[in-house]
Amino acid sequence: xxxxxxxxxxxxxxxxxxxxxxxxxxxxxxxxxxxxxxxxxxxxxxxxxxxxxxxxxxxxxxxxxxxxxxxxxxxxxxxxxxxxxxxxxxxxxxxxxxxxxxxxxxxxxxxxxxxxxxxxxxxxxxxxxxxxxxxxxxxxxxxxxxxxxxxxxxxxxxxxxxxxxxxxxxxxxxxxxxxxxxxxxxxxxxxxxxxxxxxxxxxxxxxxxxxxxxxxxxxxxxxxxxxxxxxxxxxxxxxxxxxxxxxxxxxxxxxxxx
Amino acid sequence: xxxxxxxxxxxxxxxxxxxxxxxxxxxxxxxxxxxxxxxxxxxxxxxxxxxxxxxxxxxxxxxxxxxxxxxxxxxxxxxxxxxxxxxxxxxxxxxxxxxxxxxxxxxxxxxxxxxxxxxxxxxxxxxxxxxxxxxxxxxxxxxxxxxxxxxxxxxxxxxxxxxxxxxxxxxxxxxxxxxxxxxxxxxxxxxxxxxxxxxxxxxxxxxxxxxxxxxxxxxxxxxxxxxxxxxxxxxxxxxxxxxxxxxxxxxxxxxxxxxxxxxxxxxxxxxxxxxxxxxxxxxxxxxxxxxxxxxxxxxxxxxxxxxxxxxxxxxxxxxxxxxxxxxxxxxxxxxxxxxxxxxxxxxxxxxxxxxxxxxxxxxxxxxxxxxxxxxxxxxxxxxxxxxxxxx
Ligand SMILES: Nc1ncnc2c1ncn2[C@@H]1O[C@H](COP(=O)(O)OP(=O)(O)OP(=O)(O)O)[C@@H](O)[C@H]1O
Ligand SMILES: [Mg+2]
Numbered sequence: 001x002x003x004x005x006x007x008x009x010x011x012x013x014x015x016x017x018x019x020x021x022x023x024x025x026x027x028x029x030x031x032x033x034x035x036x037x038x039x040x041x042x043x044x045x046x047x048x049x050x051x052x053x054x055x056x057x058x059x060x061x062x063x064x065x066x067x068x069x070x071x072x073x074x075x076x077x078x079x080x081x082x083x084x085x086x087x088x089x090x091x092x093x094x095x096x097x098x099x100x101x102x103x104x105x106x107x108x109x110x111x112x113x114x115x116x117x118x119x120x121x122x123x124x125x126x127x128x129x130x131x132x133x134x135x136x137x138x139x140x141x142x143x144x145x146x147x148x149x150x151x152x153x154x155x156x157x158x159x160x161x162x163x164x165x166x167x168x169x170x171x172x173x174x175x176x177x178x179x180x181x182x183x184x185x186x187x188x189x190x191x192x193x194x195x196x197x198x199x200x201x202x203x204x205x206x207x208x209x210x211x212x213x214x215x216x217x218x219x220x221x222x223x224x225x226x227x228x229x230x231x232x233x234x235x236x237x238x239x240x241x242x243x244x245x246x247x248x249x250x251x252x253x254x255x256x257x258x
Numbered sequence: 259x260x261x262x263x264x265x266x267x268x269x270x271x272x273x274x275x276x277x278x279x280x281x282x283x284x285x286x287x288x289x290x291x292x293x294x295x296x297x298x299x300x301x302x303x304x305x306x307x308x309x310x311x312x313x314x315x316x317x318x319x320x321x322x323x324x325x326x327x328x329x330x331x332x333x334x335x336x337x338x339x340x341x342x343x344x345x346x347x348x349x350x351x352x353x354x355x356x357x358x359x360x361x362x363x364x365x366x367x368x369x370x371x372x373x374x375x376x377x378x379x380x381x382x383x384x385x386x387x388x389x390x391x392x393x394x395x396x397x398x399x400x401x402x403x404x405x406x407x408x409x410x411x412x413x414x415x416x417x418x419x420x421x422x423x424x425x426x427x428x429x430x431x432x433x434x435x436x437x438x439x440x441x442x443x444x445x446x447x448x449x450x451x452x453x454x455x456x457x458x459x460x461x462x463x464x465x466x467x468x469x470x471x472x473x474x475x476x477x478x479x480x481x482x483x484x485x486x487x488x489x490x491x492x493x494x495x496x497x498x499x500x501x502x503x504x505x506x507x508x509x510x511x512x513x514x515x516x517x518x519x520x521x522x523x524x525x526x527x528x529x530x531x532x533x534x535x536x537x538x539x540x541x542x543x544x545x546x547x548x549x550x551x552x553x554x555x556x557x558x559x560x561x562x563x564x565x566x567x568x569x570x571x572x573x574x575x576x577x578x579x580x581x582x583x584x585x586x587x588x589x590x591x592x593x594x595x596x597x598x599x600x601x602x603x604x605x606x607x608x609x610x611x612x613x614x615x616x617x618x619x620x621x622x623x624x625x626x627x628x629x630x631x632x633x634x635x636x637x638x639x640x641x642x643x644x645x646x647x648x649x
Contacts, residue, residue, distance in 0.1 A: 050602050072605035073613075082606050088599045092621025101617070102607045108620075108643060131621075148607060 001026045001063065001156055001194040002047070008057030009039070009046045016042045018219035019058070024156075024212075027191030029182050031205060031227060032198045033234055034216030040198045041085055043216070044158045048072050048082060062156070081154030083145035085161050085198075089133045095144055096128030102151035114151070121147045122173060138165035146177050157181050157195040163203040175207020184209060202231040217243055225249075269457040269484060271363055274398035274429040278369070281319035289316060293391065293422060300418020300449040301641060302389035308633060311374070313388040317397055318369040329380030329411075331373065332388075335402050338373035345373070348404050352435035352463030352492075360459040364400045364433045371401030371432070376411035376442075385414040385447075385634050392430065392456075393422040403434040407442035407470075414634055415444065419458075420451040427455040427483075434462040434489075438470035438497075445473040445630050447638055452482035454509050462489035466497040468523065473629040474501045475638060479645040481509040481540075488516055488545065493555075494523035502531040504623050504642060506649060507540035507570070516545025516575070521555035521585070528557040533625055536563065536570035547577040550585025559589035564596065564622050566615075620646040 002024040009017035016039040024030055034040050046053040047060060049072045059066050067075055090098070096110035099117065110128055118128055121143045130136075136144060142162055149157060162174055178184075183191040197204055202213075205227055213230035215223040217239055223230060223246030233242035281289070290297065290304035297304055297314075306312055310327035313334075314320070320334040331338075339345050355365040372388050392399050407413040421428055430452075438444050452458060466472045472491060491499045501517040519528035530546045548557040563572035576589040596618050604614035623646050627638050 048606055051598065071610070072602065073608055073610045076606060076608040084603070084606070088597065088603055090600055090603065090618070090621065092624045093617060098607065101604070101609060104608065106613075152607065 001028075003061040004047075004058070005061070006058035007046070007055065007060065009042060010054045010056050011042050012052050016219060017046065020220050022214065022221055024194050024196060026194055027183070027188055028211045029184070029195040029208060030197070030212040030214060031202065031210050031231075032196060032214050032216060033200065033202065033231070033239070035239055038216045039219055040216055041160055044082060044160055044196070044198070047158065048080060049075050076154070079155035080158070081149045081152045081156070082158040083142070083149050083160060083162055087133050087141060087145065089131065091131055091134065093132050094129050095123075095132050095147075098132050099128070099148060099151045102148045117150055118147060121150075121177065123147065139167060139170050142166055142174060143170065146174060146181075149181060150177060153181070155193050157193060159195065159197045161198050161200065163199055163201065171203065171207060175204065178204070178208050182208070202235070205231060215239055215242055215246070222246070268359075269429055269459065271359065271398060271429060275396050276367055276369070276398055276400075278318040278394055278397055281316050281321060283321055286314070286321050289321060293393075296391070296420050296422065296451070297389055297418070299645075300389060300420045300451050301416040301447065301637070302387050302418050306387075308384045309387050310382040310384040311386040313372040313374070313386070314391070315370055315372070315389070315401065316391050317394045317399060320370055323372070327382060327384070329377045330382060330386065331375040331377070332386060333373050334370045335373045335404055336370050338404065345404065348406065348435060348437060350435075352437065352465050353433055353461050357461060360431045361433055361461050364402050364431050364461075367400055368402045369400045371403040373404050374413065374415060375406040376408060376413040378408040379410045381412035382414050385416045385631075388415065388417040390419045390430070390432065391421070392425055392428045394428070395425050396427055398429040398431065400431045401433070403432065405434065405444065405446070406437045407439060407444045409439045410441045411439070412443045413445075414631060416447045416449075416634065416638075418449045418451065421453050421456055425453065430456065430458045430460075432460040434460065436462070436464040436472065438464065438466040438472050440467045441469045442467075443471040445475075445634075447475040447630065447634070448477070449641065450476075450478040450482070450485070451480050452478070452485070454481045454511070455483050457483050458485040458487070460487040462487065464489060464491040464499070466491060466493050466499055468495045468497065470494070470497045471629075472497070472499045474517075475627055475630070476501070476503040476515070477642060477645070478504070478513070479506040479649070481507075481511045482513065483510070484512045486514040488518060490518040490520060491528065492520045492522060493526035493528055495525060497523055497526045499528045500629060501529070502625055502627065503533070504625055505534040505542060506623060506646075507534065507536045507542045508538045509540065510538070511540040513540070514543040514545070516543075516547070518547040518549070519557055520549045520551065521557055522549075522551045524552045525554050526552065527555070530559045530561070531625060532561045533623060534563045534572060535566060535619055535623065536572045537566035539567070539569050541571045543573045543575065545575045545577075546589065547579065548587045548589070550580040550582060550587050553582055553584050556586040561589065561591040563593035564619065565593065566595070566619070616649070619649065
């Protein structure tokens with residue numbers, strides 16, 4: 001689905017990613033951990049081709065093609081989708097309109113389909129009339145982002161901290177919906193959607209089963225592995241320690257091979 | 259009243275003719291067919307479904323003045339003055355005849371205009387519609403309108419001004435005087451659909467008596483050479499007034515509009531909301547003055563501009579003036595371009611840059627129109643959406 005090779009990325013002229021490698025296969029769900037400011041959000045926005053996130057080296061291959069030349073909209077049309085960490089307020093566009101736009105419906109009417117989906121995410125009809133993100137609470141933003149993703153139904157789903165600031169009941173709901181987006185109820189071979197989920201406390205891994213975990217440090221993926229193990233090491237010893245242990249294991253394996 | 263930006267050329271009223279061919283009322287249907295699209299685009303429905311009356315003036319000829327609900331009066335101001343001698347008391351009471359060259363011209367060389375009135379206690383179920391239309395090249399149309407909602411009545415008006423496609427240049431002078439009596443309500447929705455060489459000078463005054471309500475919605479989405487208007491609303495005791503305007507200025511349009519709310523009755527309230535978009539080389543001045551001149555008055559002004567071009571200009575002029583201690587007046591004004599972040603957000607949902615910008619502009623113009631009867635509100639929203647979609 002997605003192959004990132006030796007990626008260098010600058011944000012407004014400032015180097016953020018420095019030789020990042022990441023590979024996500026069809027049907028897989030990956031989580032990405034890493035300290036504040038390490039470049040996790042930048043990675044997602046770079047994958048989407050946001051204007052100020054400039055690839056200065058390496059490449060991003062999506063569904064077999066280098067997507068360097070494509071605009072954000074074109075990448076989205078190829079099947080990418082994102083739930084933002086801090087989305088802007090869009091005045092004059094109602095959440096209900098936005099959900100329609102995600103589905104490719106530009107009529108400006110709030111359809112029954114939209115209402116059904118909104119109900120699933122515990123939004124009232126009145127809520128759909130509100131301007132996108134205007135005065136939404138933290139938890140409402142998360143659900144609204146996921147609502148839009150579900151209307152879009154992309155093959156590659158990026159979620160930037162879907163579990164931050166979400167209460168326990170909503171967490172269950174968010175987990176179920178992400179599971180649905182990523183076809184987690186299907187047999188692994190039947191899953192056609194893949195996911196990359198940024199998380200700090202890995203709360204989401206208690207609600208969605210995850211195939212891989214990565215730690216970002218120094219602008220690279222410094223450690224990858226079994227999610228239970230990686231998450232446990234990060235939670236117990238912090239990022240640096242996890243990365244160190246990861247490298248030791250790797251060296252061990254390399255030694256055994258040679 | 260300021261006469262535009264200093265140094266700017268004012269329309270030369272002598273350039274336009276006052277000689278107009280007389281149109282025969284019998285030709286109403288032919289005319290309605292010919293201009294149906296233009297009429298509909300400014301809210302005038304020749305079929306008159308869901309209307310409680312109609313007034314249509316083409317150039318200097320009144321083509322139609324029709325009442326469809328009891329207790330409502332619709333006629334030309336000329337006829338009204340003949341019918342009601344008392345009407346002269348309402349002449350030049352809300353607007354001064356000597357205010358400027360345009361009011362003077364209308365005073366001396368008036369070419370009809372409409373008289374709309376609801377009798378005491380009468381509430382219009384459907385809106386009254388009116389349309390002032392110019393079909394003759396080089397014409398000066400000088401209308402004087404009088405609108406009266408008698409005590410306890412409710413009058414909803416949708417009115418449009420436009421020109422025939424073949425007309426390149428013309429001048430529209432329109433004096434409108436509104437009288438909202440005690441406990442009465444007027445909602446006035448005005449749609450302008452001019453053309454790049456038309457000059458327009460409306461002059462309006464509105465007197466809202468005790469407990470009265472006045473709601474004005476103004477929409478202009480097409481180019482115009484030079485448009486300047488500055489209605490003044492006087493709010494007496496407990497009166498409420500709202501003015502909302504939505505302007506999309508393109509080409510070389512020069513538009514200078516705003517509202518002045520004079521709160522001279524205690525406990526009165528007013529709100530001004532102005533949204534303007536300037537693109538191409540358009541020049542927009544968005545004004546608003548709130549005058550708090552009586553105890554316990556409250557008013558708010560919101561003036562927001564969106565710039566879509568580097569050579570356009572938006573000049574926002576919010577002014578607050580209090581002459582009593584306990585007046586609460588506030589304003590917010592902002593002018594800016596479309597935020598890159600918003601475009602990117604919509605791009606992440608699959609919209610191209612143009613589509614995203616279009617959606618944001620439409621959203622910006624999609625002001626929540628309040629205070630209208632449900633069906634009319636829906637109609638106005640639909641019209642805003644349609645004209646925004648056509649941009
Ligand atoms: N638009 C921007 N302009 C300037 N600097 C930016 C911009 N976006 C990101 N950065 C910088 O790039 C670095 C990486 O930021 P990014 O948001 O990717 O981190 P993150 O890993 O998502 O952090 P967090 O866990 O706090 O969300 C930070 O130092 C940040 O300040
Ligand atoms: Mg982040």
